[in-house]
Amino acid sequence: MKQHTVTDSPYGPLTLVADDGVLCGLYMTDQRHRPPEETFGTRDDTLFAEAEEQLKAYFAGDLEEFTVELRLNGTPFQRTVWDALRRIPYGETRTYGQLAGILGAPAASRAVGLANGRNPIGIIVPCHRVIGANGSLTGYGGGLERKQRLLDFERGASLF
Template sequence: MKNVFYYNTKIGKMGIEENGAAITRVFFLTKESQREVAKKEETILLKEAIKEINEYLDGKRNSFDLPLSPEGTEFQKKVWDALKEIPCGETRSYGEIAKIIGNEKASRAVGMANNKNPIMLIIPCHRVIGANGKLVGYAGGLDIKEKLLNLEKNYENSKNKIF
Protein backbone atom coordinates (compact mmCIF):
# COMPACT_ATOMS: atom_id res chain seq x y z
CA MET A 1 0.00 0.00 0.00
CA LYS A 2 1.22 3.47 -0.83
CA ASN A 3 1.11 6.37 1.59
CA VAL A 4 0.59 9.98 0.60
CA PHE A 5 0.66 13.24 2.50
CA TYR A 6 -0.01 16.83 1.43
CA TYR A 7 2.10 19.83 2.32
CA ASN A 8 2.00 23.57 1.81
CA THR A 9 5.26 24.81 0.28
CA LYS A 10 6.61 28.10 -1.01
CA ILE A 11 5.54 27.09 -4.52
CA GLY A 12 2.12 25.66 -3.74
CA LYS A 13 0.37 22.70 -2.16
CA MET A 14 2.19 19.47 -3.01
CA GLY A 15 1.56 15.80 -2.48
CA ILE A 16 4.31 13.29 -1.82
CA GLU A 17 3.69 9.57 -2.18
CA GLU A 18 5.82 6.60 -1.11
CA ASN A 19 5.57 2.82 -1.31
CA GLY A 20 7.14 1.94 2.04
CA ALA A 21 10.68 1.96 0.65
CA ALA A 22 10.99 4.88 -1.78
CA ILE A 23 9.34 8.05 -3.04
CA THR A 24 7.07 7.22 -5.99
CA ARG A 25 5.43 10.56 -6.70
CA VAL A 26 5.78 14.29 -6.02
CA PHE A 27 3.06 16.49 -7.51
CA PHE A 28 1.16 19.74 -7.26
CA LEU A 29 -2.20 19.18 -5.64
CA THR A 30 -5.19 19.34 -7.96
CA LYS A 31 -8.46 17.46 -7.93
CA GLU A 32 -7.11 15.24 -10.70
CA SER A 33 -3.84 14.51 -8.89
CA GLN A 34 -5.41 13.00 -5.80
CA ARG A 35 -5.56 9.23 -5.92
CA GLU A 36 -7.68 6.88 -3.93
CA VAL A 37 -5.05 4.11 -4.04
CA ALA A 38 -2.82 5.77 -1.47
CA LYS A 39 -3.48 5.92 2.25
CA LYS A 40 -3.21 9.44 3.66
CA GLU A 41 -0.55 8.95 6.31
CA GLU A 42 2.60 10.92 7.06
CA THR A 43 5.49 8.47 7.32
CA ILE A 44 9.13 8.99 8.31
CA LEU A 45 10.13 8.89 4.63
CA LEU A 46 7.52 11.49 3.69
CA LYS A 47 8.69 13.74 6.54
CA GLU A 48 12.27 13.45 5.25
CA ALA A 49 11.14 14.21 1.70
CA ILE A 50 9.31 17.41 2.66
CA LYS A 51 12.26 18.43 4.86
CA GLU A 52 14.61 18.12 1.88
CA ILE A 53 12.17 19.86 -0.47
CA ASN A 54 11.80 22.78 1.96
CA GLU A 55 15.58 23.00 2.36
CA TYR A 56 15.88 23.12 -1.43
CA LEU A 57 13.23 25.86 -1.68
CA ASP A 58 14.97 27.79 1.11
CA GLY A 59 18.29 27.71 -0.80
CA LYS A 60 19.96 25.38 1.71
CA ARG A 61 20.14 22.27 -0.49
CA ASN A 62 20.94 21.73 -4.16
CA SER A 63 20.48 17.96 -4.38
CA PHE A 64 18.31 15.31 -2.79
CA ASP A 65 19.24 12.19 -0.86
CA LEU A 66 16.06 10.16 -1.02
CA PRO A 67 15.31 6.67 -2.34
CA LEU A 68 13.25 7.02 -5.52
CA SER A 69 11.10 4.52 -7.38
CA PRO A 70 9.37 6.23 -10.32
CA GLU A 71 6.91 4.06 -12.22
CA GLY A 72 7.23 4.17 -16.00
CA THR A 73 8.53 2.49 -19.12
CA GLU A 74 12.20 1.62 -19.56
CA PHE A 75 12.57 4.56 -21.97
CA GLN A 76 10.98 6.97 -19.47
CA LYS A 77 13.25 5.71 -16.69
CA LYS A 78 16.28 6.23 -18.93
CA VAL A 79 15.20 9.83 -19.53
CA TRP A 80 14.51 10.41 -15.83
CA ASP A 81 17.95 9.03 -14.94
CA ALA A 82 19.48 11.51 -17.41
CA LEU A 83 17.51 14.35 -15.80
CA LYS A 84 19.01 13.49 -12.41
CA GLU A 85 22.46 14.08 -13.92
CA ILE A 86 21.74 17.71 -14.90
CA PRO A 87 23.68 19.77 -12.33
CA CYS A 88 21.80 22.25 -10.19
CA GLY A 89 21.82 25.66 -11.88
CA GLU A 90 22.18 24.22 -15.38
CA THR A 91 19.69 23.34 -18.10
CA ARG A 92 19.58 20.94 -21.04
CA SER A 93 17.37 20.84 -24.11
CA TYR A 94 15.20 17.89 -25.07
CA GLY A 95 17.61 17.21 -27.94
CA GLU A 96 20.60 17.18 -25.58
CA ILE A 97 18.84 14.66 -23.33
CA ALA A 98 18.05 12.53 -26.39
CA LYS A 99 21.77 12.49 -27.28
CA ILE A 100 22.74 11.66 -23.70
CA ILE A 101 20.48 8.59 -23.70
CA GLY A 102 21.86 7.49 -27.06
CA ASN A 103 18.87 8.29 -29.27
CA GLU A 104 19.48 11.73 -30.77
CA LYS A 105 16.31 11.65 -32.88
CA ALA A 106 14.07 11.07 -29.86
CA SER A 107 13.72 14.65 -28.63
CA ARG A 108 9.90 14.52 -28.89
CA ALA A 109 9.80 11.23 -27.01
CA VAL A 110 12.12 12.77 -24.40
CA GLY A 111 9.62 15.62 -24.10
CA MET A 112 6.79 13.16 -23.50
CA ALA A 113 8.84 11.27 -20.89
CA ASN A 114 9.72 14.57 -19.24
CA ASN A 115 6.01 15.41 -19.15
CA LYS A 116 5.24 12.08 -17.44
CA ASN A 117 7.91 12.50 -14.72
CA PRO A 118 6.11 11.36 -11.55
CA ILE A 119 8.67 12.79 -9.12
CA MET A 120 8.86 16.45 -10.09
CA LEU A 121 11.42 18.69 -8.42
CA ILE A 122 13.50 15.77 -7.11
CA ILE A 123 13.89 14.39 -10.65
CA PRO A 124 14.55 17.86 -12.09
CA CYS A 125 12.38 18.05 -15.20
CA HIS A 126 12.26 21.82 -14.64
CA ARG A 127 15.89 21.93 -15.89
CA VAL A 128 14.82 20.93 -19.42
CA ILE A 129 14.22 23.79 -21.86
CA GLY A 130 13.44 24.20 -25.54
CA ALA A 131 16.19 24.04 -28.17
CA ASN A 132 15.90 27.81 -28.58
CA GLY A 133 16.62 28.35 -24.87
CA LYS A 134 13.02 29.24 -24.01
CA LEU A 135 11.11 27.81 -21.10
CA VAL A 136 8.57 25.23 -22.19
CA GLY A 137 6.01 23.15 -20.29
CA TYR A 138 6.01 22.42 -16.59
CA ALA A 139 3.30 20.80 -14.48
CA GLY A 140 3.46 23.67 -12.00
CA GLY A 141 3.35 26.30 -14.73
CA LEU A 142 6.11 28.28 -16.40
CA ASP A 143 6.18 30.85 -13.59
CA ILE A 144 7.13 28.11 -11.09
CA LYS A 145 9.69 26.67 -13.52
CA GLU A 146 11.27 30.10 -13.87
CA LYS A 147 11.35 30.56 -10.07
CA LEU A 148 13.06 27.17 -9.61
CA LEU A 149 15.67 27.92 -12.27
CA ASN A 150 16.33 31.36 -10.76
CA LEU A 151 16.62 29.79 -7.29
CA GLU A 152 19.22 27.38 -8.65
CA LYS A 153 21.16 30.17 -10.40
CA ASN A 154 21.31 31.92 -7.04
CA TYR A 155 22.86 28.74 -5.56
CA GLU A 156 25.58 28.87 -8.17
CA ASN A 157 26.17 32.61 -7.73
CA SER A 158 26.30 32.50 -3.94
CA LYS A 159 29.72 31.93 -2.40
CA ASN A 160 28.40 32.14 1.18
CA LYS A 161 26.06 29.15 1.15
CA ILE A 162 27.16 25.71 2.27
CA PHE A 163 25.58 22.79 0.47
Protein backbone atom coordinates in the same frame (compact mmCIF):
# COMPACT_ATOMS: atom_id res chain seq x y z
CA MET B 1 0.74 -0.21 0.00
CA LYS B 2 0.53 3.46 -0.95
CA GLN B 3 0.48 6.34 1.50
CA HIS B 4 0.66 10.09 1.08
CA THR B 5 0.99 13.42 2.81
CA VAL B 6 0.68 17.05 1.77
CA THR B 7 3.43 19.51 2.62
CA ASP B 8 3.72 23.24 2.05
CA SER B 9 6.29 24.78 -0.27
CA PRO B 10 6.98 28.18 -1.81
CA TYR B 11 5.29 26.76 -4.95
CA GLY B 12 2.10 25.68 -3.23
CA PRO B 13 1.11 22.42 -1.58
CA LEU B 14 3.07 19.34 -2.64
CA THR B 15 1.55 15.87 -2.40
CA LEU B 16 4.16 13.23 -1.57
CA VAL B 17 3.26 9.61 -2.33
CA ALA B 18 5.10 6.50 -1.17
CA ASP B 19 4.77 2.87 -2.19
CA ASP B 20 5.86 0.54 0.61
CA GLY B 21 7.64 3.45 2.28
CA VAL B 22 9.61 4.57 -0.82
CA LEU B 23 8.83 7.91 -2.46
CA CYS B 24 7.16 7.33 -5.83
CA GLY B 25 5.34 10.61 -6.39
CA LEU B 26 5.62 14.34 -5.80
CA TYR B 27 2.75 16.27 -7.32
CA MET B 28 1.86 19.95 -7.41
CA THR B 29 -1.64 21.39 -7.29
CA ASP B 30 -3.23 21.46 -10.75
CA GLN B 31 -0.34 19.47 -12.22
CA ARG B 32 -0.85 17.94 -15.64
CA HIS B 33 -0.76 14.12 -15.47
CA ARG B 34 -1.47 14.19 -11.72
CA PRO B 35 -3.03 10.84 -10.82
CA PRO B 36 -6.45 10.80 -9.16
CA GLU B 37 -6.37 11.46 -5.41
CA GLU B 38 -7.82 8.02 -4.65
CA THR B 39 -4.65 6.38 -6.03
CA PHE B 40 -2.47 8.06 -3.37
CA GLY B 41 -3.48 5.68 -0.59
CA THR B 42 -4.06 6.58 3.03
CA ARG B 43 -2.71 9.75 4.56
CA ASP B 44 0.33 9.33 6.80
CA ASP B 45 2.07 12.50 7.93
CA THR B 46 4.90 10.62 9.69
CA LEU B 47 6.27 8.56 6.79
CA PHE B 48 7.84 11.38 4.78
CA ALA B 49 10.22 13.04 7.26
CA GLU B 50 13.36 12.54 5.14
CA ALA B 51 11.78 13.81 1.92
CA GLU B 52 10.22 16.79 3.70
CA GLU B 53 13.53 17.62 5.40
CA GLN B 54 15.37 17.54 2.07
CA LEU B 55 12.68 19.65 0.37
CA LYS B 56 12.89 22.26 3.14
CA ALA B 57 16.68 22.36 2.79
CA TYR B 58 16.34 22.72 -1.00
CA PHE B 59 13.85 25.59 -0.67
CA ALA B 60 16.13 27.25 1.89
CA GLY B 61 18.98 27.12 -0.64
CA ASP B 62 20.97 24.63 1.44
CA LEU B 63 20.56 21.51 -0.73
CA GLU B 64 21.38 21.07 -4.41
CA GLU B 65 21.11 17.30 -4.80
CA PHE B 66 18.44 15.06 -3.29
CA THR B 67 19.41 11.70 -1.81
CA VAL B 68 16.01 10.44 -0.68
CA GLU B 69 15.27 6.93 -1.99
CA LEU B 70 12.98 6.94 -5.02
CA ARG B 71 10.84 4.40 -6.82
CA LEU B 72 10.34 5.66 -10.36
CA ASN B 73 7.52 3.72 -11.97
CA GLY B 74 7.49 3.99 -15.75
CA THR B 75 8.67 2.39 -18.95
CA PRO B 76 12.37 1.58 -19.32
CA PHE B 77 12.77 4.59 -21.64
CA GLN B 78 11.01 6.92 -19.20
CA ARG B 79 13.21 5.74 -16.34
CA THR B 80 16.30 6.33 -18.49
CA VAL B 81 15.15 9.90 -19.20
CA TRP B 82 14.32 10.52 -15.53
CA ASP B 83 17.77 9.24 -14.54
CA ALA B 84 19.33 11.67 -17.03
CA LEU B 85 17.28 14.51 -15.50
CA ARG B 86 18.83 13.78 -12.11
CA ARG B 87 22.28 14.33 -13.65
CA ILE B 88 21.51 17.90 -14.79
CA PRO B 89 23.43 20.05 -12.31
CA TYR B 90 21.62 22.41 -9.99
CA GLY B 91 21.15 25.82 -11.59
CA GLU B 92 21.78 24.55 -15.12
CA THR B 93 19.48 23.60 -17.97
CA ARG B 94 19.55 21.21 -20.90
CA THR B 95 17.44 21.09 -24.03
CA TYR B 96 15.32 18.12 -25.02
CA GLY B 97 17.71 17.59 -27.93
CA GLN B 98 20.75 17.63 -25.65
CA LEU B 99 19.12 15.00 -23.42
CA ALA B 100 18.27 12.87 -26.45
CA GLY B 101 21.92 13.10 -27.55
CA ILE B 102 23.14 12.16 -24.08
CA LEU B 103 20.90 9.09 -24.26
CA GLY B 104 22.38 8.13 -27.63
CA ALA B 105 19.17 8.84 -29.52
CA PRO B 106 19.63 12.31 -31.05
CA ALA B 107 16.40 12.08 -33.07
CA ALA B 108 14.33 11.29 -29.96
CA SER B 109 13.88 14.79 -28.53
CA ARG B 110 10.09 14.55 -28.81
CA ALA B 111 10.08 11.20 -26.96
CA VAL B 112 12.35 12.73 -24.31
CA GLY B 113 9.85 15.57 -23.96
CA LEU B 114 6.97 13.15 -23.51
CA ALA B 115 8.88 11.18 -20.86
CA ASN B 116 9.90 14.41 -19.15
CA GLY B 117 6.24 15.44 -18.97
CA ARG B 118 5.33 12.17 -17.27
CA ASN B 119 7.93 12.55 -14.51
CA PRO B 120 6.14 11.39 -11.35
CA ILE B 121 8.53 13.04 -8.87
CA GLY B 122 8.72 16.72 -9.75
CA ILE B 123 11.39 18.99 -8.24
CA ILE B 124 13.40 16.05 -6.84
CA VAL B 125 13.71 14.66 -10.37
CA PRO B 126 14.32 18.10 -11.89
CA CYS B 127 12.28 18.11 -15.08
CA HIS B 128 12.02 21.90 -14.68
CA ARG B 129 15.66 22.10 -15.86
CA VAL B 130 14.72 21.13 -19.42
CA ILE B 131 14.07 23.90 -21.94
CA GLY B 132 13.35 24.30 -25.63
CA ALA B 133 16.08 24.29 -28.29
CA ASN B 134 15.89 28.08 -28.58
CA GLY B 135 16.19 28.57 -24.82
CA SER B 136 12.48 29.16 -24.30
CA LEU B 137 10.44 27.64 -21.54
CA THR B 138 8.32 24.86 -22.89
CA GLY B 139 5.73 22.62 -21.30
CA TYR B 140 5.95 21.94 -17.61
CA GLY B 141 3.39 19.83 -15.77
CA GLY B 142 3.40 22.27 -12.86
CA GLY B 143 2.87 25.27 -15.12
CA LEU B 144 5.33 27.60 -16.84
CA GLU B 145 5.21 30.17 -14.02
CA ARG B 146 6.38 27.56 -11.52
CA LYS B 147 9.06 26.38 -13.94
CA GLN B 148 10.38 29.92 -14.31
CA ARG B 149 10.33 30.46 -10.55
CA LEU B 150 12.23 27.21 -9.93
CA LEU B 151 14.86 28.08 -12.53
CA ASP B 152 15.21 31.62 -11.15
CA PHE B 153 15.52 30.24 -7.63
CA GLU B 154 18.26 27.80 -8.61
CA ARG B 155 20.13 30.53 -10.45
CA GLY B 156 20.01 32.71 -7.35
CA ALA B 157 17.76 35.32 -8.93
CA SER B 158 14.93 34.82 -6.45
CA LEU B 159 15.22 33.88 -2.80
CA PHE B 160 12.32 32.89 -0.58
